[in-house]
Structure formats: structure tokens, C-alpha cells
Amino acid sequence: MIHKALQCRGVTKTFIVDGEEGGIIKRIRNRKNRFRAVDDISFTVEAGEIFGIIGPNGSGKSTLIRLISTLLLPNEGYISVFGNDVVKDSRKVRRLINRVTVEASFFKKLSALENLTYAARLYDVPIKEAREKIEYILGRLQFPTKKLKEPLENLSRGMQQKVAIARALFTRPTLLLLDEPTTGLDPRSKREVQAFVREAQSEFGATILFTTHDMEEAESICGRIAIIKDGRFVALDTAEGLKRLAGNGSGKELTMEDVFFILTGEEWEGKEDKGEGEVMENAGVN
Amino acid sequence: MPALIREIRASYGFVERNFNLVKRYMGWEVVFLFYNVVNTLTIGLIGYATGDMELVLFLVIGALMWAFLGVLFHEVSESVAWERWEGTIEFTFMAPIRRITMLLGTCLYAVIYGVLRTIVVLLFVLLFFDLGFENANFLSAVVILVVSSLSFIGLGLMAAVLPLISPERGPQATHIIQALILLVSGVYYPISVLPVWLQPLSYISPATYTLRMMRSAMLEGASLNTMGWDLLGLTICGIALIPIGAWIFNLGELYAKKVGKLKRSG
Ligand SMILES: Nc1ncnc2c1ncn2[C@@H]1O[C@H](COP(=O)(O)OP(=O)(O)OP(=O)(O)O)[C@@H](O)[C@H]1O
Ligand SMILES: [Mg+2]
Numbered sequence: 171m172i173h174k175a176l177q178c179r180g181v182t183k184t185f186i187v188d189g190e191e192g193g194i195i196k197r198i199r200n201r202k203n204r205f206r207a208v209d210d211i212s213f214t215v216e217a218g219e220i221f222g223i224i225g226p227n228g229s230g231k232s233t234l235i236r237l238i239s240t241l242l243l244p245n246e247g248y249i250s251v252f253g254n255d256v257v258k259d260s261r262k263v264r265r266l267i268n269r270v271t272v273e274a275s276f277f278k279k280l281s282a283l284e285n286l287t288y289a290a291r292l293y294d295v296p297i298k299e300a301r302e303k304i305e306y307i308l309g310r311l312q313f314p315t316k317k318l319k320e321p322l323e324n325l326s327r328g329m330q331q332k333v334a335i336a337r338a339l340f341t342r343p344t345l346l347l348l349d350e351p352t353t354g355l356d357p358r359s360k361r362e363v364q365a366f367v368r369e370a371q372s373e374f375g376a377t378i379l380f381t382t383h384d385m386e387e388a389e390s391i392c393g394r395i396a397i398i399k400d401g402r403f404v405a406l407d408t409a410e411g412l413k414r415l416a417g418n419g420s421g422k423e424l425t426m427e428d429v430f431f432i433l434t435g436e437e438w439e440g441k442e443d444k445g446e447g448e449v450m451e452n453a454g455v456n
Numbered sequence: 457m458p459a460l461i462r463e464i465r466a467s468y469g470f471v472e473r474n475f476n477l478v479k480r481y482m483g484w485e486v487v488f489l490f491y492n493v494v495n496t497l498t499i500g501l502i503g504y505a506t507g508d509m510e511l512v513l514f515l516v517i518g519a520l521m522w523a524f525l526g527v528l529f530h531e532v533s534e535s536v537a538w539e540r541w542e543g544t545i546e547f548t549f550m551a552p553i554r555r556i557t558m559l560l561g562t563c564l565y566a567v568i569y570g571v572l573r574t575i576v577v578l579l580f581v582l583l584f585f586d587l588g589f590e591n592a593n594f595l596s597a598v599v600i601l602v603v604s605s606l607s608f609i610g611l612g613l614m615a616a617v618l619p620l621i622s623p624e625r626g627p628q629a630t631h632i633i634q635a636l637i638l639l640v641s642g643v644y645y646p647i648s649v650l651p652v653w654l655q656p657l658s659y660i661s662p663a664t665y666t667l668r669m670m671r672s673a674m675l676e677g678a679s680l681n682t683m684g685w686d687l688l689g690l691t692i693c694g695i696a697l698i699p700i701g702a703w704i705f706n707l708g709e710l711y712a713k714k715v716g717k718l719k720r721s722g
Pocket of ligand 2: 231232233
């Protein structure tokens with residue numbers, strides 16, 4: 171049987187709201203005081219797809235990716251990565267995935283090389299091989315070689331982001347989870363990361379889940395794109411399909427940004443004619 | 457078999473990483489070591505003032521052993537808090553290794569580091585005091601060191617879970633545990649001087665047995681077969697505490713993943 175790269179069925183994640191309201195007792199009593207960060211999400215990603223997720227801040231993108239990464243347990247629903255349940259077979263899943271996040275997650279005083287050596291040990295890549303791959307990836311990302319031995323805290327945010335991308339790519343994950351990998355990169359490096367993503371797909375058949383706040387980027391590299399709002403998918407289609415949906419038959423030329431505003435219902439004064447309302451009701455979600 | 461080799465290599469990754477961290481935080485290393493040496497010498501001098509060389513030995517062994525066990529406990533129990541502080545906790549937890557590999561790697565580092573540090577402090581002590589260890593049974597001492605490490609690693613694993621489930625309070629709680637063990641285990645005084653209501657606690661602390669045996673080995677040259685029940689008890693305690701510690705750690709991890717406590721912020 172051939173498994174789907176990623177399958178989510180009715181996935182829900184709630185967090186207890188640590189608001190101003192009262193002490194522990196009150197909070198425990200008030201079980202309803204839960205916030206749905208991911209709310210009944212279902213979708214399937216085929217092997218080799220580049221699947222985009224876009225949505226406003228706090229809409230649940232990173233939470234969804236953490237659920238897939240086995241870093242959070244869902245309250246409801248089922249997630250599988252190539253047929254492996256992320257809860258029951260979490261170690262098998264962890265073998266198949268790697269993740270890049272917006273926040274740099276490194277030992278700050280260690281150098282890029284030391285951090286990457288640690289990663290190579292955990293992912294069981296021989297050090298020599300790891301080093302060659304890393305130098306190749308970082309070279310293409312215009313990362314100065316002499317900075318490899320400096321403590322990471324001395325590097326700029328964008329440089330740290332490049333190290334994070336190299337750390338995920340050199341392990342050749344089957345499912346690559348990229349949570350805003352290009353945020354904070356200069357235009358050229360951004361292009362280079364996009365090229366790497368396409369190569370990962372074409373050269374070793376990686377499946378990629380990609381979130382970004384750059385609408386053009388989403389359109390140019392993602393096969394299908396889901397739009398998430400308040401923990402729910404409000405639309406899922408190719409960029410073309412989303413444009414048709416948002417245009418609602420008006421035949422108007424829309425940019426991805428227009429689509430984002432229309433489908434998430436976010437107000438933006440600069441835009442006049444929005445077709446909000448009509449297309450909002452979970453349109454296009456499979 | 458290849459799977460086992462892979463896990464062993466990964467656990468070496470933790471040792472290597474931590475020694476790299478030691479190198480990068482060398483300034484602090486020197487400070488800790490300096491404090492450790494001075495502290496041990498000061499405690500030895502308390503005995504010296506009484507003119508009783510036996511007491512000096514008693515105190516110095518207490519200080520050395522406490523420093524060693526403290527390093528073990530601290531390195532293991534703080535490993536999670538440290539990774540949370542660095543922001544690497546999610547990276548480490550989603551690596552394709554068994555959790556026990558991560559824990560044992562951390563413990564292995566703690567033992568190596570603890571031994572190295574204790575040796576350095578011991579060298580300073582020997583330079584400073586004219587201590588006669590001519591009675592000492594070093595073979596017994598090494599065995600006791602190994603056996604007691606097991607128990608302290610187990611305790612460390614249990615304590616490591618606290619920062620996992622409570623990012624703020626957890627690290628505070630681990631220090632309280634360490635302080636309590638110091639109080640009840642007879643590190644610098646015989647347990648008999650403790651208030652009667654506190655004494656039962658000393659019986660459940662593995663450090664009590666460790667210190668008692670270490671002193672009889674180093675001061676009286678006691679061999680292992682004279683230590684009987686203490687040694688057996690400590691061995692069983694260590695063999696039991698490690699799996700229990702790992703099991704509790706697993707529960708803590710599940711809880712953290714349920715409520716979203718793994719993340720650094722939030
Ligand atoms: N561990 C957690 N504990 C409590 N609340 C959380 C936790 N993780 C996320 N949340 C909440 O869940 C919601 C979704 O957060 P998430 O990080 O998934 O958003 P996002 O779509 O990735 O946003 P951004 O575009 O800003 O990265 C937010 O309101 C956030 O505060
Ligand atoms: Mg996010």
C-alpha cells in the first residue's frame with residue numbers, strides 16, 4: 171500500500187488560557203476556558219508535493235506544524251506521516267521529518283559548526299559527509315565560511331536562519347516542515363532557499379510543508395495552498411483556484427495578496443472592492 | 457545491532473556537545489572550580505583548627521563526595537532547563553533518537569565531567585593538606601563511586617522532569633531537593649546529630665549510604681565484602697531508580713506535549 175505523505179483528519183489542539191481570571195482552582199473548574207489554536211483541520215498531502223499554508227499571525231500555522239513534528243499531542247483527530255501515526259509511532263515519524271522555524275534554535279555560544287556536528291550525531295550522518303553537505307548548502311546561501319567557527323550569537327539573524335536551513339536540509343528529510351524559512355532573509359538568499367526547496371522535491375522526492383507571510387513566494391513555489399484563519403482552513407486549492415474562488419466569477423485579475431485579504435476577511439483600507447462574505451464559508455476545503 | 461550503534465553514537469553527541477559548551481563557557485568553569493576548591497579547603501580547615509586529622513579527612517571526603525554527587529544531580533536535572541533557556545529543546549526532542557539515548561548521553565557526560573572535576577579538586581586538597589590516605593582502599597572507593605552514580609542519575613532524571621512540566625518553578629524545585637539531600641545525608645556531620653524527626657529522611661537518601669561507605673573505605677580501608685547491606689541496598693536503589701526516573705521523565709514529556717510546555721516561549 172502506498173501511503174500519503176501526510177494525512178490530517180479532524181485535528182484539534184486546544185490550549186488552556188492563562189488569563190487574568192483567578193487562581194488555579196478557578197481555572198481547573200472552568201474547563202471551558204480553552205482556546206482552539208487548531209480547530210478540526212483535515213487535509214492530505216501527496217508524496218512530492220510542496221504544500222503551502224498561509225494565514226494571519228496567530229492563526230495556528232506553527233501549532234499545526236508542531237503537531238506534525240510530534241512536539242504537541244492533538245486533543246482530537248489523527249495525523250499520519252507516510253502511514254505512521256504521530257502519536258503512536260512518533261519515533262518512526264521523527265526519522266522522516268525535519269523542521270525549520272522562525273526562531274533560531276541553537277546553542278548560542280557554540281559555533282555553527284559545533285551546532286551542526288550535534289545535529290549530525292542526532293541524525294546519524296557521518297561528520298565528514300555532514301560537513302561537506304553543510305558547506306555546499308551554506309556556500310550557495312552566501313554564508314561566509316570564516317563565520318562557521320564563530321559563536322552563533324555573533325551572527326546576524328539572517329545568517330542564523332541560513333544555518334537553520336542547512337541543518338534541516340543536510341539530513342535529507344522525507345517530509346520537510348518549513349515554518350517561515352525565508353522570513354528575515356535578503357531577496358537573493360530568499361531565492362536560493364526557494365531553489366533548494368524545489369531541488370529537495372525534484373532530487374530526493376521530498377514532500378514539503380511551507381508556511382510564509384510572503385504571498386508571492388507562496389504562489390511561486392507551492393502546488394496547493396491552504397488558507398488558515400482562527401485555527402480553521404477556510405480555503406484549499408492551487409493559487410489559480412484560490413484566485414478564481416476569491417474573484418467569485420467577477421473575472422477580475424487578483425494578486426495573491428488580494429486573495430489573502432478576501433478569503434481571511436481581513437479589512438484593509440487600501441483595497442476597495444472586496445467580495446467578502448460570499449466566499450468565506452469553508453469554500454474549497456476538501 | 458546497527459540501531460544500537462546508532463543510538464550509542466547519538467548519545468556520544470550529547471557528551472561532545474556538552475564539552476563544547478564547557479569550552480565556550482570556560483570563564484564560568486574556572487569560577488566554579490575555584491569556588492569548589494576553596495569551599496573544600498575551607499571545610500577541611502574547620503577540622504584542621506581542632507587539630508584532629510581524622511576529622512579533616514572526614515570533612516574533606518564529605519566535601520569531595522558532595523561536590524561529585526551534586527555535579528551529577530545538577531547536570532542531569534538541569535539539562536532540560538538549560539535547553540529551554542537556549543531554545544534548542546524542540547530541536548532535541550524531535551530528533552530521531554530514543555529518549556533514553558538523550559538521557560543516558562547526558563548522564564554519561566555528567567559522570568565524566570564530575571570525575572574530572574573531583575580529581576582536580578582532590579589534587580588541590582592533597583597539595584594543601586598533608587593527608588595520609590595510606591589506609592585507603594581505592595578499589596572499594598571506585599566501586600562505591602560507580603554504584604552511587606547510578607542512584608544520583610536516577611534522582612537527577614526524576615528532578616529533570618520538573619523544569620519540563622513547569623518552566624518557572626521546576627528549576628527552583630530541583631535546588632530544594634538538592635538542599636534537602638545535603639541536610640539529611642550526613643555530608644559534614646554524623647546523622648545522629650540531626651533532630652530525631654529528620655533522621656528517617658536520612659535512611660531514604662542514597663547519599664547517606666554512599667558517604668558512610670566511602671568513609672569506611674578511605675579512612676579504615678574497608679573492603680567491599682565488609683559493606684554488605686549498604687552496598688547491596690545502594691546497588692538495588694540505583695538499578696531501580698534509573699528506570700523509574702526514565703519512566704517519570706516520559707510521563708512528564710507526554711504532559712508537556714499535551715499542554716504545550718515544550719516551547720520556549722509560552
Ligand atoms: N504552547 C502554547 N501554549 C499556549 N498557547 C499557544 C501555544 N502555542 C500557540 N499558542 C496560541 O495558539 C495560537 C496560534 O499560534 P501559532 O504560533 O500556531 O500561530 P501562527 O499562525 O504560527 O502565527 P505567526 O504567523 O505569528 O507565526 C496563538 O494564539 C498562540 O498564542
Ligand atoms: Mg508561526
